[in-house]
Amino acid sequence: MTAATVTAPERSGVGRLDRRSWKVPIAFGLVTLAALVLFVILGRDRIVSFNLSTGTDLIQLPLLAFPALAGGIVVTVVLAVVTAFAVFRVWERRPVPLWVIVIGTVVAIVGFLAWAGAGATLQVPGLLTGTLFLATPLVYGALAGVIGERGGVVNIAIEAQLLGGAFTSAVVASLTQQPFVGLAAAGLAGMLVAFLLAAFAIKYFVEQVIVGVVINVLVSGLTGFLYSQVLTENRQLLNSPVRFDRIDIPLLSQIPVIGPTLFRQTILVYLMYVIVAVVAFALYRTKWGLRLRAVGEHPKAADTVGINVARTRFWNVALAGVIAGFGGAFFTLGSNGAFNKDMTNGAGFIALAAVIFGGWDPVRATLAALLFGFASNLQNALSVIGSPVPSEFMLMLPYVVTIAAVAGLVGRSRAPAADGVPYIKS
Amino acid sequence: MSSPTPTLNPDAPLPGEDDGERANRWNDLLRRIATGNAxxxxxxxLLAIVVGGVLIAVTDEGVQTAxxxxxARPGDTFAAIWKAVSGAYVALFQGSIIDFRQSDPLRALKPITQTLLFAxxxxxxxxxxxxxxxxxxxNIGGRGQILVGAGFAGYASFAWDLPPVIHVIVALALGIAGGALWGGIAGFLKARTGAHEVIVTIMLNYVAYYLLSFLLRTPLLQNPGxxxxxxPPALPSAQLPAILPEPFKLHVGFILVIAATxxxxxxxxxxxxxxxxxxVGLNPHAARTAGINVDRMYLYVMLFAGGFAGLAAANEVLGTTTTGFTSGVDAGIGFDAITVALLGRSTPWGTFAAGLLFGAFKSGGFAMQASQxxxxxxxxxxxxxxxLFIxxxxLVRSIFRLPQPGRPRRRAKSEPKAVAS
Structure with a gap:
């Protein structure tokens, strides 16, 4: 994964940090402790099975079954090793690599699944596909948030952009019977909302949080009004869009476990892969990315070297709006079909949470969005097999994790220096 | 749309005043009105109502047909627009101020009490x-603070059996405390760790929502059986008493809200x-230098802010919807509160007036939905x-071509000449 190189700018010259940050080891230590208590001491001594294949796979993997308690012990040991490695890295004044954090998180999740699903069979491909399904709009929204905030504009209006995209794509795709036209319209709608945000935030210097909150109300009201007033009466004409078809990528879709999840999707998901990769690369490796980060970190310095701060911010907020609009199209063209009142249901705020939890980095924010999608999907899966954890607590997880992140309990969260500060040229 | 221009000069002269000085003062006054916030x-x-009218007209079926x-006949279109827009706003007025179609004067006045109830x-x-x-x-966390406050006040209202007056006071206090607790979490995190209150309050909204949803499935809050x-419904002893006889629904909550203001x-x-x-609000650094404990102020103000939201929650569960509540008890009040505070320019009485206006919109909006x-x-x-306009x-000044404050006064140069002549 390119993530390890992507975070390069945060290091100093020789890859050593000036200051030891113990937050990652402490977080993993706590997870290990929780694993010890939950999976081993309170372990449930029953068989848990993981079904790794779908019925249509070329290569059928055997059912993976093991005693939950033994699995719990293995998971706890692995987590202890990860913690020890993190302690070692921090002691050496080196950052803990992202892949170690990902491995530790995945192992902890597997342990949790084994514990919660003891005595039942878990459908792994279904779990992963559902995760990606719920995470796709979050990833789009989070990328939009990352671009905006890296440029110094706080975007609370992601929710409005998603909703606007969902509404417009449904109407346009119904009228034209062309999902691609609907997708383009969704991007345009997201951009229009972004123009509103940019105009007030950049031209009139209105507090960006206020504009964002108000735009959310405005778009919710506008789409709700038009839905009740116009769409419900002309349902056939205006609100029965053609959905994107699922495209199986040959060969790749036959990879066991991840193939059905990653490569049997609609074009919207493949587009998301491309956008994540492009943004992650361009943000740190191109002139565009450098300028964007410059106006977000130190607009005055950027202005001094001849970058037009207001214009850079304006067009990047618009670009972010297009991406969020695409994410909105997923709600209609990628899944449900018809538009429904307030159908985004707070996804924009989870995306915002992913931006912060991901430390304003595109790849980390994407991973955070996937994690949040997984948590939401897990509560569906667990309620089916009857889990010991109430579903509300699983749904609460993204928000609690984000509060912990901004409070500095897990990881480091440092926003771009000029995030949310209007640049008033004197 | 008529817009007051700052260049008007009053004709009636006031006795005992120098002519030039008076003109100057009037100019100043008019200028202050024109550049002022009010x-x-x-x-x-006005502008927002016009935009709303455009939306109504565009989506109206009669207008579309015409x-x-x-x-062929442009007059029909204008007639249809007038019918749709005036119908909507007349219904809004009748639903929020006075329903002049009612023959019974008491019933005619009911809408305005509904406005106060919603406000x-x-x-x-x-x-x-x-x-x-x-x-x-x-403080974007009004929703979460209301939900927690409602949980606390609601619990006290049906789970405890207390004497009449004491019960309602205890339930109110508990509701305020619940809101204050939830607001205080954000204030505490802001003070101790510097966590941005916008993010924390937004996230706490959702945590509160799911927490309340969970508790509503447990015996703690769920109606048995x-x-x-x-x-369960609030016990009669815990309900806020009505202040007007039967057809009206207004209760003591409104008086409490005046007291709160x-x-x-x-x-x-x-x-x-x-x-x-x-x-601290004007300049945290200067405040810190002056010896004010800024972090503690963040905590205190969030406790108060949550307390006010808790009062709103108690007002709902003890007064307006006493038949028991769900996790949707907030009903958008938490987010509306932000717009109310912004419209009221963050002053208590401004907020009061803005709340009345939005209460009228809400009350009238339901009437408009029902009749139109x-x-x-x-x-x-x-x-x-x-x-947004506020x-x-x-933006508003440029739409109405009002003078921008801080710009050089165009008339300033011509005035001395006028006085001299």
Whole structure:
């Protein structure tokens, strides 16, 4: 994964940090402790099975079954090793690599699944596909948030952009019977909302949080009004869009476990892969990315070297709006079909949470969005097999994790220096 | 649209005043009105209502039909627009102020009491947002604070059996405490770790929602013998008494809200704590230098802000919907409170007035939906347009061609000449 190189700018010259940050080891230590208590001491001594294949796979993997308690012990040991490695890295004044954090998180999740699903069979491909399904709009929204905030504009209006995209794509795709036209319209709608945000935030210097909150109300009201007033009466004409078809990528879709999840999707998901990769690369490796980060970190310095701060911010907020609009199209063209009142249901705020939890980095924010999608999907899966954890607590997880992140309990969260500060040229 | 221009000169001269000086003073006054915030607020409301009217006209079926043959008979289109828009706003007026179609004067006056009823929680929660603004904090967490406050007040209202007057006071206090607790979490995190209050309050909204949803499925809050995630009704001893006889629904909550506004005014404008609040809001660094414990002010103000939201919650579960509540008890009040506080420019009495206006919109919006079939969402559009226009005074000024404050006065140069001649 390119993530390890992507975070390069945060290091100093020789890859050593000036200051030891113990937050990652402490977080993993706590997870290990929780694993010890939950999976081993309170372990449930029953068989848990993981079904790794779908019925249509070329290569059928055997059912993976093991005693939950033994699995719990293995998971706890692995987590202890990860913690020890993190302690070692921090002691050496080196950052803990992202892949170690990902491995530790995945192992902890597997342990949790084994514990919660003891005595039942878990459908792994279904779990992963559902995760990606719920995470796709979050990833789009989070990328939009990352671009905006890296440029110094706080975007609370992601929710409005998603909703606007969902509404417009449904109407346009119904009228034209062309999902691609609907997708383009969704991007345009997201951009229009972004123009509103940019105009007030950049031209009139209105507090960006206020504009964002108000735009959310405005778009919710506008789409709700038009839905009740116009769409419900002309349902056939205006609100029965053609959905994107699922495209199986040959060969790749036959990879066991991840193939059905990653490569049997609609074009919207493949587009998301491309956008994540492009943004992650361009943000740190191109002139565009450098300028964007410059106006977000130190607009005055950027202005001094001849970058037009207001214009850079304006067009990047618009670009972010297009991406969020695409994410909105997923709600209609990628899944449900018809538009429904307030159908985004707070996804924009989870995306915002992913931006912060991901430390304003595109790849980390994407991973955070996937994690949040997984948590939401897990509560569906667990309620089916009857889990010991109430579903509300699983749904609460993204928000609690984000509060912990901004409070500095897990990881480091440092926003771009000029995030949310209007640049008033004197 | 008629717009007051700053160049008007009054004809009636006042006795005993120098002519030039008087003209000057009038110019100053008119100028202050034209550049002042009050006029911008009024114009913003007007502008938003016009936008709402355009939306109603465009989506109206009669207008669409008439527009189909616009060039043949343009008059029909205008008649249809007038019918749709005036019908909507007359219904809004009848649903929020006076229903003049009613023959019974008591019934005719009912809408205005409904407006006060809807306004009460908006004002209370708006005060919570407003005082946080004065310290420079964005309290987006009204929703979560209301949900937790409702949980606390609701629990006290049906689970405990207390003597009449004491019961309602205890339930009120518990509701306020619940809101204050939830607001205090954000204030505490801001003070101790510097966590941005916008993010924390937004996230706490959802945590509160799921927490309440969970508790509504447990015996703690769920009505026994029911499968719905809904609480039992509040005991009569815990309900806020009505202040008007039967056809009216207005209850003591509105008086409490007036008291809360007075208290908020006193707290911000007259108390020493309020002085510190304002100092921190104006410049935290200067406040710190002056010996004010800024972090502690963040905690205190969020406790107060949550308390006001808790009052809004108690007002709802003890007064307006006493038949038990679900996790949807907030009903958008938490977010409306932000727009109310912004429209009220974060002053207690401004918030009070803005709450009354939005209460009227809400009450009238339901009437408009019932009689004209116009979805109540239009009210959200109008409200948010108002706040957008208010938030950007330069925009409103340029639309109405009012002078921008701080710009060189164009008339200033010509005035000395006028005096001299």
């Amino acid at each position: 006029l911008v607020s009024v114009l913003a409301v 527009a189909g043959y616009f060039f 009460s929680p908006l004002i209370a929660a708006g005060l919570g947002v407003a005082i946080a603004f004065r310290v420079g904090l964005f 029911s499968n719905n995630p809904k609480t 007075v208290f908020a005014w006193w707290l911000i404008e007259r108390s020493s704590l309020g002085f510190k609040f304002r100092a 079939g116009i979805p109540i969402d239009i009210v959200l559009v109008v409200q948010s347009m108002i706040v 938030a950007a005074p330069p």
